[in-house]
Amino acid sequence: MIKDWLDQVRWDENGLVPAIAQEIETNDLLMVAWMNRDALKLTVKVGEVIYWSRSRKRLWHKGEESGHVQKVHDIRLDCDADVILLKVKQIEGIACHTGRYSCFFRKLEGSGLDVCWTIDEPVLKDPNRIYK
């Protein structure tokens, strides 16, 4: 019997794998969160990204509160089968809870080891207006 596609994913000891969301048009990285078996199955079924929230310990339909839904285009798996890559269209162009386009808004600046993290992406929408 052929192994089920969900069984081919190497879920960790908590039944989770990291899932990376990448914007389909630009290939920009948007965010990283976690998925369990149900989250991945529902994501495929619904066509929108559903993560597992480790803090809230429940399924988290991305954008359920903010409207910043992620429409699924492609789903990929890495060679070790322990990381998922989601190619998505990010609705409203805001993935981050800080109101920014991407969660990777901090960049290491400086020279040698004399460096610091600087913010180089603007807030597009006030989080107070995103989460009422």
Add this chain to the structure above:
Amino acid sequence: MIKDWLDQVRWDENGLVPAIAQEIETNDLLMVAWMNRDALKLTVKVGEVIYWSRSRKRLWHKGEESGHVQKVHDIRLDCDADVILLKVKQIEGIACHTGRYSCFFRKLEGSGLDVCWTIDEPVLKDPNRIYK
């Protein structure tokens, strides 16, 4: 006193964070591995990516055996400070130990829940020729 840039990273209970390598020119995702404090510091110092190998329990200068070094262009940190994004130039255009460009060479194909993982990237170099 300002917190050190290495202290600003939220290392997990094992002192690690996931690190994503992304090709600087195309924004394609290459691979995901892990870094500890020393790995990140050395990466910044040397200008080439050095991961922490969880299986071998030692620092792993990517390409040390294969020559498939990753030259660092940018280093970014996400909003939770627990994922590192490395923008790199992948030397020889092969990131994966299978001899492929990217580790994300498997794609979910099908319709509805009738899906399976298929391989859609060619092997560019026989792994037996990469690792002698």
